[in-house]
Amino acid sequence: MSQVILPVLIVFTLFVLISAFFMVKQQTAAVVERFGKFVGVRNSGLQFKIPLIDKIAGRINLKIQQLDVVVETKTKDDVFVRLKISVQFQVVKDQVYDAFYKLENPGDQITSYVFDVVRAEVPKMKLDDVFERKDDIAIAVKRELNEAMSNYGFDIIKTLVTDIDPDLQVKAAMNRINAAEREKVAAEFEAEADRIKIVAKARAEAESKRLQGQGIADQRREIARGLEESVDVLNNVGINSQEASALIVVTQHYDTLQSMGEQTNSNLILMPNSPQAGSNMLNDMITSFVASNQIGEQMKKENEAKGIINKKNRDSQED
Template structure:
């Protein structure tokens, strides 16, 4: 019986059959196989593998979304017989379970809830696969919902809603800022008018005090005898009157003409 040397790559395990029946496993490296009785009918990849599945389904609010699920898995060393012989295509089996879970969960949720529950969906998928694929010799390491994309028209509508919301918030903030500026401006104007009024009141008080002191000094002067308080007030009024005329007359745009009572 001729024997041949068959090489198995690292991280792979060969399946050896004798006369069409499972016989043994062939590890990495050189393996002696006696043909035609024994034959390596296939190898099992022991590396961690990833399967990406795209599923289209609709949500509770009748929005169609494309969901991408990534499954990371590897064969179980102690269950290589099941991993090689129990399923014709383990990838199709995993895909079927994923589609079943996604199309059972998403139709019960709105689009917003679906985006918020990606981790819960991934956990549900992993639990379902753990309960089934272990029987077939595969260990599910991780389950990830990597993408969830609604129809482009729905995305545009969501973007417009978000933009309108942001513009509304910006307009409200701007109006609030204008309100603060108006209130502060009114407060400043009121304070300014108050201080101006205080200044005018102090000015008038100073003028009155000055007039009073002038009258008192004038009437008490021994060199001016017989002058009464009325005379002093009249003199001050005439002085202010001439000061006013002088001020008006020195202005280049003066158009006022003063005449006496006879019109001369």
């Protein structure tokens, strides 16, 4: 009988000794209870407890954890939107007792507060403001969670609004608005480019016309000088100014006919035209010059006579 009891005692003793020691991992805390009552918190390393009396009630993770909460709510302009809030939290090392005993499920508690804050803040904003002020939403969530969860041994490290997802129809409408706005800007730039081209072309044409007019004026000025010199030369050989002018016109007439004849592809027809045209033109011009001189002399005499009569009338009225 003793041979059976002795091995059992040895095994039991070894079991008791082994169960008296336990390991706690890094960034973990173990909660020890004695007959159901809290005894203490054991940190990382090799730890001791009274066998069969103390037990490990649970282990608490001291690492930074993240909880993603998706909240669906409505904005001020009646658009339903889903926000993904990422909450990074950590158990305070000195408050493991509160974190373990005061909350059954801290994740549900954090989720409830996130829902409450988001559904209180977002309905005050329009959809565009939700995108622009997402940091304000994250700050409001963090502030509310810190006030609530600090009593339970949790520290809220950071809150982030990681996703804003409006309804599919709303996103399609926003994309159309954005596309229309970009097309409007593109059209404005294209119109401005066309305006610049038109203005530049108009300025170039104006400059071309100005230079062309200046060239014509210079050409006519040189022609007039040439005619003046030609008349002076003809006067030196005994040809008066009228005959010289007529001769120059006739010469230009023949020069024009010659230049027209040199153009092989020209379709211009000068009518009427005959071999006597030059002499007829010369005679007609001389005749017109003579007639104009006679008319001018007659008008001059009449004006002088009228001036004499008017002077006599003024003298008689004065007397």
